[in-house]
Amino acid sequence: MILDLDRFIREENAFWKELEDCLELLERRAEHQMDLAESRRFYYLYRRAASDLARISTFAAEPAIRGYLESLVARAYSEIHETRDKPYRLRPVSWFFETFPQTFRRRARAFQVSLAITLVGILFGAGAIALDPQSKETLMPFSHLQGDPSKRVEREEKQERDFMKGEHSTFAAMLMVNNIRVSILALGLGITWGLGTIVLLFYNGIILGAVALDYIRAGQSVFLAGWLLPHGSIEIPAVLIAGQAGLVLANALVGWGNALSLRERLRAVSGDLVTLIFGVALLLVWAGIVESFLSQYHKPGMLYALKIAFGCLELTLLFAFLFRAGAHKTPRGPAGEPTP
Amino acid sequence: MIQPRTNTLSIRTPEGIVFALPLAGPATRFLAWGVDFGVTLVAMSLIMTAFAVLRVLSPDFGAAISMLTYFALMIGYGILFEWFWRGQTLGKFIMGIRVMDVQGLQLQFSQVAIRNLLRFVDSMPVLYFLGGSAMLLSRRAQRLGDFAANTVVVRARVARQPDFQQIMPEKYNSFRAYPHIEARLRQRVSAEEAAILVQSLLRREELDAEARVALYTEIAGHFQRLMPFPPEATLGLTSEQYLRNLAESLFRNRA
Structure with a gap:
């Protein structure tokens, strides 16, 4: 019990001020490493402030001092009990070429599920078009896909002038923004125990399957491959990876076969989620550029074989990157905390 | 069963000391969001003015840069401010609130990023209806983004002696x-x-x-x-x- 409050505050104030100075230094300079003596002193000051808080909590007349001490103890507590590394340097190159593919591989099971859901959607979409060609209007959200594929191919191959002249950059930006937005949504909908992510992936698969079969039935397989492969070889896997991130979040929420608490499970996946979605965003920037500047050009100006070869090359490089890059490096941190 | 709401986050340290942090309510947070939204609009109009020359030189490129900048600003504003300003944006600073880890630990970059990325879900269908509803039902006044990121928004207290x-x-x-x-x-x-x-x-x-x-x-x-x-x-x-x-x-x- 405190008998003389004024004296108590007068004596302890110097220690509180010293702790506050230490905290300000640590908060201002994240890279600062305390030596052993500094660490010991910091820990001593923290324990002293915590003890003062416990003592003053019984003294009703000092709510302001109590609030001040609570704030000091809370700040010191976060510095002392935090065990995760706090990244304070940007390492974008090693993050993209090592952390991102390592994270992708660590969560490969979720990618497989994401791929499987999309494949089921593709089969459903293709099946719907095969059994009921009239369903095209319902399944396809874009008006330019609802017409006859052969007529579109004929129209676009006959075009002599560059119909996108002066709009390439705007179109690329629009594609990037839209695709990144959808990808973030695929991640975010993981919070619905994955149901939202599954619906989004399945619906994407339906559109893809319906469009593909529609063009194949019209005998336009080469056009389809030449149109979709250059950007789709990056864009489709990127959306699958976004779905993978959503399913990782959902798995952390559900927690089947995981003894950790919900809070610990969410904490364990948070770094991986951010790494995956930032990687997806970069892939989609590339896909947007390719779709605007290459995919929209067809014969005679652009050889289909060249476009298909380019798409295949991209796909091969992407999967080599995702499955091989950074394999010889040790992953950073247990939770893969990214250093963007 | 919905657990009773409390307006403080109590954390017990391994030393047995309990400290309480007052949680920010939905109204304060909505006002802070309103301020931040206003700030991003003003910032965007300033950037648009700066890009005016670019749009004259190349309307296509200028429009593309404007679109990407706007998108980056809407997403990046909260992430960058909360990361570099220890859980605060301009709106949160004005309203006297800040984001912090639910266990009182240091706020990580991934936590800041997740809570801001999940705004896409929280803001559905309009005006943060989903996030606001989650906040009202949550014991710690967490929207879905806070829940996924293990964060809470607390009132940033300024300890002052009364007169x-x-x-x-x-x-x-x-x-x-x-x-x-x-x-x-x-x-x-x-x-x-x-x-x-x-x-x-x-x-x-x-x-x-x-x-x-x-x-x-x-x-x-x-x-x-x-x-x-x-x-x-x-x-x-x-x-x-x-x-x-x-x-x-x-x-x-x-x-």
Whole structure:
């Protein structure tokens, strides 16, 4: 019990001020490493402030001092009990070429599920078009896909002038923004125990399957491959990876076969989620550029074989990157905390 | 079953010390979001002005850069501010709130990124209906993004000593004749009750006369039940004088 409050505050104030100075230094300079003596002193000051808080909590007349001490103890507590590394340097190159593919591989099971859901959607979409060609209007959200594929191919191959002249950059930006937005949504909908992510992936698969079969039935397989492969070889896997991130979040929420608490499970996946979605965003920037500047050009100006070869090359490089890059490096941190 | 809502986040340290952080309510957070939204719109209009030359030189490239900048600003504003400013944006700073880890640990970049990316879900279908509903149902006032990121939004307190001189009685404090009751009073009154006493006296001029009398009577009645003084000590005291005497007994050495 405190008998003389004024004296108590007068004596302890110097220690509180010293702790506050230490905290300000640590908060201002994240890279600062305390030596052993500094660490010991910091820990001593923290324990002293915590003890003062416990003592003053019984003294009703000092709510302001109590609030001040609570704030000091809370700040010191976060510095002392935090065990995760706090990244304070940007390492974008090693993050993209090592952390991102390592994270992708660590969560490969979720990618497989994401791929499987999309494949089921593709089969459903293709099946719907095969059994009921009239369903095209319902399944396809874009008006330019609802017409006859052969007529579109004929129209676009006959075009002599560059119909996108002066709009390439705007179109690329629009594609990037839209695709990144959808990808973030695929991640975010993981919070619905994955149901939202599954619906989004399945619906994407339906559109893809319906469009593909529609063009194949019209005998336009080469056009389809030449149109979709250059950007789709990056864009489709990127959306699958976004779905993978959503399913990782959902798995952390559900927690089947995981003894950790919900809070610990969410904490364990948070770094991986951010790494995956930032990687997806970069892939989609590339896909947007390719779709605007290459995919929209067809014969005679652009050889289909060249476009298909380019798409295949991209796909091969992407999967080599995702499955091989950074394999010889040790992953950073247990939770893969990214250093963007 | 929905757990009862509390307006504080209590954290017990391994040393057995408990500290409480007051949680920010939905209204404060919505106002902070409104300020941030306004800030991003102003920033965007400034950037648009800066890009005006670019749009004249190349309308296509200028439009593309504008679109990408706007998107990056809407997503990056919250992430960058909260990361570099220890859980605060301009809106949160003005409203006196900040984001922090739910366990009181250091805020990580991934936590800041996830809570901001999940705004896409929280803001559905309009005006943060989903996030706001989640916040009302959550024991820690968390929207879905906070839940996924293990974060909470707390009021950033500024510890200040109240001006006790303002609340001291102008006349002699009759309670001084009973030091043993004063000592027991100091033991029995909680910090929250003491704060209510101080605030009610400090805000005297903000209250209508009738409301003031009603409020002071109610508070005085509470303290009388908590630690009664003998009738001769309270004889002829108005509720306000009673409260000022109590304040003097509690804060005598701090004024």
